[in-house]
Amino acid sequence: xxxxxxxxxxxxxxxxxxxxxxxxxxxxxxxxxxxxxxxxxxxxxxxxxxxxxxxxxxxxxxxxxxxxxxxxxxxxxxxxxxxxxxxxxxxxxxxxxxxxxxxxxxxxxxxxxxx
Amino acid sequence: xxxxxxxxxxxxxxxxxxxxxxxxxxxxxxxxxxxxxxxxxxxxxxxxxxxxxxxxxxxxxxxxxxxxxxxxxxxxxxxxxxxxxxxxxxxxxxxxxxxxxxxxxxxxxxxxx
Numbered sequence: 167x168x169x170x171x172x173x174x175x176x177x178x179x180x181x182x183x184x185x186x187x188x189x190x191x192x193x194x195x196x197x198x199x200x201x202x203x204x205x206x207x208x209x210x211x212x213x214x215x216x217x218x219x220x221x222x223x224x225x226x227x228x229x230x231x232x233x234x235x236x237x238x239x240x241x242x243x244x245x246x247x248x249x250x251x252x253x254x255x256x257x258x259x260x261x262x263x264x265x266x267x268x269x270x271x272x273x274x275x276x277x278x279x280x281x
Numbered sequence: 282x283x284x285x286x287x288x289x290x291x292x293x294x295x296x297x298x299x300x301x302x303x304x305x306x307x308x309x310x311x312x313x314x315x316x317x318x319x320x321x322x323x324x325x326x327x328x329x330x331x332x333x334x335x336x337x338x339x340x341x342x343x344x345x346x347x348x349x350x351x352x353x354x355x356x357x358x359x360x361x362x363x364x365x366x367x368x369x370x371x372x373x374x375x376x377x378x379x380x381x382x383x384x385x386x387x388x389x390x391x392x393x394x
Contacts (some may be wrong), residue, residue: 198379209369211324218380251347257323263379266332267312269324 168193168265170258172272179248180280186233187243187275189258195219197263200241202232205255205274214256217241248279284308285386288370293392294362302357304372304390313355313384315347316371324371330355331377359391367393 169192179185191200202214215227217234225232233242245252258272286305294300304313312331316324328337330349346358359366369390373383390392 197379201382203385207372209318209388209390211371211373211383213382213384216380216382255321259383261379261381265373266331267336267375267377268326269314269375269383273323274321276321 168195168198168260168262168268168270170260170270170272172258172275174275175273176276176278178278178280179245179252181250182247184244184246185248185277187245187256187258187271187277189237189241189243191241191258191260193239193260193262195262199261200232200234201261201269202230202241202243203257203259204219204252205257207254211257215243245277250257250279250281253277253279285372285374285384287370287386287389289389290387291392293394294359295394296363297361300359300362300391302370302372302391303359304355304358304386305353306374306384307353308370308374308384309352310374310376310384311352312373312375312377313349314371314373315345315355316373318369318371318388319365319387327357362391362393364393367391 188258200217200220204212217225217232231244314329315327318324349355372386375383
């Protein structure tokens, strides 16, 4: 079975500082993708960044980077230079080859950026 | 711009009165999903389609039904809404394949009176 764990229900960060949101996963598949989504209070889920299980380099997308440690089964999201607009829920998700089109979500982390 | 559209954005219904939520996409994706999300929780998958192939989650109540008449449209029918069905309903699409992300619509927030 696939499982995503996010152990930080809430996080605070000072504006302009960097923050790391934790995500660990469990799967027996060798081929899988890891995704991070942002959900502001408006409710829409916004795709941020993706990492494939066979990617050797950590993914980066602007101020977002993914710290992928395959042996530890972790895929932490790093947000650099936090902005007030980064305040939102953040969800880690996984899609594995043996479970086809299904995505598995963690319970989310609520991030608050403090001015 | 290619996108996922949900209508309406806000829906109010009465206890027991059937309601239909709609989703359309211009991305031409094979896979469409319906999620239920309650406050401060992760989205919960209700069902998904791969083309016309319907996949129901084991714990999705019978009260929830879905239709996908063509590639672009997908509907969520709640036959007899209860107070516990008040939630945000999210539609998403994806191409098949492990490394493809989901694209979400803005959601429909359902209130049951």
